């Protein structure tokens with residue numbers, strides 16, 4: 001079953017066609033990678049799917065339901081979570097608090113409980129905290145949990161963002177260059193974690209420049225160049241694709 | 255509910271009692287009048303602290319909500335409805351006992367709405383206006399939001415200044431006491447100073463408990479997340495527009511209540527209360543208080559408002575508050591009494607002592 005289907009999606013910035021008639025689908029419980037040179041429109045594609053940007057035309061279906069141009073919070077509540085290429089953590093909040101925000105859609109206490117917490121809300125807070133702590137220690141950053149998130153080294157911040165996304169218990173996770181800025185050990189760890197959460201039933205759409213990571217974990221790879229989808233297939237085929245090689249090596253010698 | 259969580263509230267209560275005892279012992283009980291006013295003003299400031307410091311929004315128009323509260327109660331409790339007693343609505347209100355009668359200074363008997371009904375009406379009006387203003391304005395960011403709220407404040411100020419019903423430049427005086435259960439009264443009578451100080455203290459305590467709970471709730475976390483990154487908050491499933499509107503309306507209601515009680519305590523209200531300089535002062539107090547530090551904001555608001563009301567800053571009063579705002583925006587954009595700074599300081603001293611004791615141990 002396809003959990004996500006994108007059809008004829010277009011987005012321009014002024015005269016620039018950042019996403020140009022792109023169609024693809026993502027199978028449930030698969031890992032699909034999106035690769036392509038800088039400025040190919042990968043992040044823009046994520047912004048369109050997650051509702052951060054409005055589409056020009058085309059459609060996005062999440063479990064057969066149109067979601068294009070819905071506000072981001074509504075898309076998130078349906079079970080779609082994302083991370084950001086240029087990490088967006090909540091400053092002035094600890095790692096634990098950041099991840100607890102990820103539990104927002106899995107908890108309910110409203111404005112009345114904010115002013116006058118009833119026993120149920122207090123219990124809910126406790127559960128929220130425990131779940132967040134569990135995810136933090138699963139990702140191996142338990143010792144950082146009470147530090148201010150935005151003060152951490154870059155690599156750790158990525159992991160915190162990843163934890164926040166996981167805390168939402170998403171059905172599909174959009175990762176925008178999760179290994180950028182990570183050292184070799186951290187990259188290996190994140191690759192393991194990604195495979196592990198896929199085994200738990202989460203579908204993953206990942207943008208990544210680290211080719212060995214992509215080849216290791218993904219089921220299918222899609223290649224974008226100048227907003228256009230130029231190839232799609234399993235990792236091995238893509239690696240040998242002439243068009244893809246040309247895009248990556250530059251076509252001056254053609 | 256743990257004892258630890260309520261420690262700050264116990265400390266605050268104790269501080270209020272100690273201040274009262276000191277003031278009474280050294281024979282300066284008249285200070286209680288300014289302290290009471292400072293307490294009422296701090297209601298608006300602690301709620302702005304959540305709006306600005308925690309949720310990361312800005313308003314240069316909150317004095318308008320204070321004035322809406324104050325003027326609503328002033329009009330409703332000074333207008334004589336005696337001639338309208340036959341008309342439906344007044345008859346109904348009178349019938350269910352929501353009117354009061356007071357004798358004005360000229361000996362005339364006035365039938366007006368009860369302050370409780372006036373308070374309720376003021377809150378309803380405030381909520382409606384805050385929704386009308388908030389929905390479009392909260393879509394704006396940073397200085398655009400500052401300008402829009404500033405414009406709103408100016409409009410309210412001009413309306414108050416230009417309307418006969420609001421007493422134009424003179425404002426409204428002879429506002430009667432706000433009668434409470436147990437024969438308590440909110441009014442400026444010097445014989446009721448002590449009682450009024452504690453009523454104000456009690457109201458502020460209630461206010462701070464509400465806001466304290468808010469900060470430590472799921473909603474409070476969502477507000478801080480919006481401050482950190484609105485985009486990431488939205489991607490985390492937070493309806494950012496709804497939360498911003500909630501805190502805007504809540505802080506407007508706090509401002510309104512602050513205006514209602516202060517107007518009864520003071521016995522009147524003038525257009526200066528809606529002035530831009532008042533709004534600037536409130537924001538300045540949030541800034542010196544440490545932005546996202548409700549206790550620092552409360553403390554600073556009490557101290558500086560008290561000094562200001564005592565006339566310590568003389569004719570430089572507005573200039574003083576304007577200057578601290580500029581200073582803080584330039585030098586300490588995140589406030590100086592930041593909670594993190596205290597934590598850092600604590601860690602620093604802990605480390606220092608650890609190292610010292612290690613040295614001692616070695617020796």
Ligand SMILES: Nc1ncnc2c1ncn2[C@@H]1O[C@H](COP(=O)(O)OP(=O)(O)OP(=O)(O)O)[C@@H](O)[C@H]1O
Pocket residue numbers: 013016018036037038039040041042043044045085
């Ligand atoms: N909000 C925006 N306004 C204007 N132009 C934009 C905007 N966002 C992206 N672009 C442009 O759209 C094109 C695609 O950008 P995008 O960030 O999607 O690329 P990418 O594939 O993610 O690249 P990278 O690998 O560098 O992250 C770029 O030329 C970029 O400058």
Ligand SMILES: [Mg+2]
Pocket residue numbers: 042043044085
């Ligand atoms: Mg990108």
